Amino acid sequence: MAAIDVALRGLTDRALLELTRAGDRSAIEAWRTGYLGRSGALSLHMRSIGQLPSEERPAAGQAANAAKDTLEAAFAARQRELEEQALDQRLESEHIDVTLPGRPIHTGGLHPITHTLRRILEIFRDMGFQVAEGPEVELDWYNFQALNIPPEHPARDMWDTFYVKPPSILLRTHTSPMQARIMERTRPPVRVVVPGRCYRYEGQDASHEWMFYQVEGLAVDKGLTMADLKGVLVAFARRIFWPEIQTRFRCDYFPFVEPGVEMSVQCPLCRGEGCRVCKTTGWIELLGAGMVHPRVLRNVGYDPDVVNGFAFGMGAERIAMVKHGVDDIRSFYGNDLRFLQQFT
Ligand SMILES: [Zn+2]
Incomplete structure (x- = not known):
């Protein structure tokens, strides 16, 4: 396997592992910038393809695009997952038990x-x-x-x-x-x-x-x-x-x-x-x-x-x-x- 493929595999595995550990919205946004952003790891990888011999470039490019699709799909899935978790938490914390008796209303009276x-x-x-x-x-x-x-x-x-x-x-x-x-x-x-x-x-x-x-x-x-x-x-x-x-x-x-x-x-x-x-x-x-x-x-x-x-x-x-x-x-x-x- 060519060195560039090994590097891409390592990058993808590391990215997917880190994504599962990103536990909130700001963490996954940081993850996206770090991998998919303009100066993210995957973009740098893609830029390095230009230095390969011309016969190796098409395959390397295809592999990089496939890796990009994988990471983007994984990001979207993780984002949905976190949103659902947040909604569940909110429903739990704002739970109202409609069977509880109401709070009594205190009214004043004349002496x-x-x-x-x-x-x-x-x-x-x-x-x-x-x-x-x-x-x-x-x-x-x-x-x-x-x-x-x-x-x-x-x-x-x-x-x-x-x-x-x-x-x-x-x-x-x-x-x-x-x-x-x-x-x-x-x-x-x-x-x-x-x-x-x-x-x-x-x-x-x-x-x-x-x-x-x-x-x-x-x-x-x-x-x-x-x-x-x-x-x-x-x-x-x-x-x-x-x-x-x-x-x-x-x-x-x-x-x-x-x-x-x-x-x-x-x-x-x-x-x-x-x-x-x-x-x-x-x-x-x-x-x-x-x-x-x-x-x-x-x-x-x-x-x-x-x-x-x-x-x-x-x-x-x-x-x-x-x-x-x-x-x-x-x-x-x-x-x-x-x-x-x-x-x-
Ligand atoms: Zn009496």
Whole structure:
């Protein structure tokens, strides 16, 4: 066998072996340049044929062309093989198991106190009350003095107060300051409810929080009586609890009303039989109320000889606790989702 044939056979064998080892696209491209490219091994071989004696050239040329066909076919086959491998890998890695359960979609929900506030306001709106809101940082004048609680008045002990800037700027201890704010800018008749946060400087326990929501109510008109106050509050209790619920009014003291009352309702948990929540009395104190004190009316420029009114204030948490049988007010603000999600 002529030397040139031996060289071609060696080149072809080496090329085919290297091609099987080329494992990716860039490797086989390098292989192609190395053998079939313009300065590749096979091209150099072909160029060397020109130096052979003329009678040997045709056979050597034919052999070289056949080798070129072989390498090109082998390249095409290897390229296909690698593409198939890559596709298989992709199908494997992007495999989706359609039988797996879907990921749950987390949705938010309203806080139980938000639900309760909306329900309370809805009931009073139906009775013709407007809704107003006021500042949480309040002046001593509106929080106390306008409500017939001058400085040093012993009744101030009823509200332990956070002062922002003593003695005149504080965090409101109730929503009642809005009574004076609303009457100052409105001529009678007034019918308004005021929801909002209140703050008290006191220890937390099952029935006390330092922050809570109140809903204040105020009606001022000519000729309002205790009967109007009772009618509104009984109608409210019947709607927020159930239509036959029993209510009870007893005397109570708040400096800004005269007379003052507290309203109790039949315990919704035991329906009056007596249980742990109502401390076996069958009754639960729900809210404070009364006829607006003449001095409060005078403080905002109303004439108590011409108009009078009634006011009431209730804790939203208290309503929610009674309605849902929650026995610890701290549950509402403990951020325990297991508790909160029961209400959404
Ligand atoms: Zn009870």
